Amino acid sequence: MDDQDCKVTGYVSTPTHNYGTSNEQYFFINKRPVKDKLLAVAVKIAYQDFIPHGRYPLVYLFLEMDSSLVDVNVHPAKTEVRFKDSNLVRSAVISAIKQAIRDIGRQASNHLTEAIVSSFVPERTIMAEAVRPQYVQAAIRPSFVTPSIARPIFAPMAPVIKAEPQDFEQEQINFPLGSACAQIHDTYILSQTNDGMILIDQHAAHERIFYERLKQQIATTQIQTQRLFIPEIIELPEHIIEQLLERKEEFSKMGLYFEAFGSGAISVTELPALLKCVDVRKLIMNIVDDLSEYQQQVSLEKRINHFLATFACHHSIRAGRNLSINEMNSLLREMENTPHTGQCNHGRPTYIKLSLKDIEKLFERT
Numbered sequence: 001m002d003d004q005d006c007k008v009t010g011y012v013s014t015p016t017h018n019y020g021t022s023n024e025q026y027f028f029i030n031k032r033p034v035k036d037k038l039l040a041v042a043v044k045i046a047y048q049d050f051i052p053h054g055r056y057p058l059v060y061l062f063l064e065m066d067s068s069l070v071d072v073n074v075h076p077a078k079t080e081v082r083f084k085d086s087n088l089v090r091s092a093v094i095s096a097i098k099q100a101i102r103d104i105g106r107q108a109s110n111h112l113t114e115a116i117v118s119s120f121v122p123e124r125t126i127m128a129e130a131v132r133p134q135y136v137q138a139a140i141r142p143s144f145v146t147p148s149i150a151r152p153i154f155a156p157m158a159p160v161i162k163a164e165p166q167d168f169e170q171e172q173i174n175f176p177l178g179s180a181c182a183q184i185h186d187t188y189i190l191s192q193t194n195d196g197m198i199l200i201d202q203h204a205a206h207e208r209i210f211y212e213r214l215k216q217q218i219a220t221t222q223i224q225t226q227r228l229f230i231p232e233i234i235e236l237p238e239h240i241i242e243q244l245l246e247r248k249e250e251f252s253k254m255g256l257y258f259e260a261f262g263s264g265a266i267s268v269t270e271l272p273a274l275l276k277c278v279d280v281r282k283l284i285m286n287i288v289d290d291l292s293e294y295q296q297q298v299s300l301e302k303r304i305n306h307f308l309a310t311f312a313c314h315h316s317i318r319a320g321r322n323l324s325i326n327e328m329n330s331l332l333r334e335m336e337n338t339p340h341t342g343q344c345n346h347g348r349p350t351y352i353k354l355s356l357k358d359i360e361k362l363f364e365r366t
Helices: 037-047 086-103 111-119 165-172 202-220 239-248 246-254 282-299 300-313 325-334 356-362
Strands: 006-013 025-029 032-034 059-065 180-183 187-191 196-201 224-237 257-260 265-272 351-355
Touching: 006 086, 025 037, 025 165, 025 187, 032 246, 037 059, 059 086, 059 187, 111 246, 180 325, 187 224, 187 325, 196 325, 196 356, 202 325, 224 282, 239 246, 239 282, 246 257, 265 356
Parallel strands: 025 059
Antiparallel strands: 006 059, 025 032, 180 187, 187 196, 196 351, 224 265, 257 265
16 A cells, blocks of 8 residues: 555644544544544554643544455444554554644644633723623634645744844844743743734743754764663563564664563663663553554654653743843744744643734724
């Protein structure tokens, strides 16, 4: 089965638009609605670097393939299917969704802005009587992107300008995230753009920047390993050991080395240097758990990324730290040049934008 045999199209929500259940995920194969665990797992894998555990994106996926490549007679209602080549179908879905997430760049869900606008109420003081403020009810619409037509929200970046505080408004207001005006409670950056304003969570933004930087270092350099002075012996069921040994080469590329140790155990001899302080037994057991959940899609990369995300959280700019105008603008420029900065490592938005029209609506100027 090649790419022409399995065409994937549809709509997926931005990572910051997610739910507590998977009820808003819909799959169609050759225009027939289906419920398929393989497709649900593929979606979960595609979003695992952007959405926290227990949260689910909104998904409408349409798969088109030759009828000979899928068996629709698995269930009497024909809602369950069996693929001739499940690995390639799973791979096609993951690739399509990841490409869509890459294409939307730093975009965050627009339903947040609309909810914020609807929550603001102007204060009115009337001499004769107190008038209860009227809340404006705004429709909250999901923000969708499509794998086939999604485009980055920002234009290509111009060289970063290191401006002094007195001329920052003129020099940097044309950037996508605008020009920093002030810091609120030593936690949030207020930025002015050509068409509105942006409120940025400085810790969440720097956390994602640092995390992406660490991932890039891992991807572009050879993994440094550290040999254990005393190998860790871990007892496991035979079928789990067989699954681990089948993927031994993949794990070794990520810096994890182990061997079979008699019957019913493995001996871990080497770890990635970044994980030198990790609990080896817990790491392996987490991998085993993922083998059960994700079947053949689990990799050590997920565990390393989880470690890097935790490391980035503890080593990024903290809330409560006072920043100068230049430092704030430097952070904004880094956000513009870093992928996926619309949300932090935990799936929360890093910024919220209010257009000039939104602001005018708050003051009833429209």
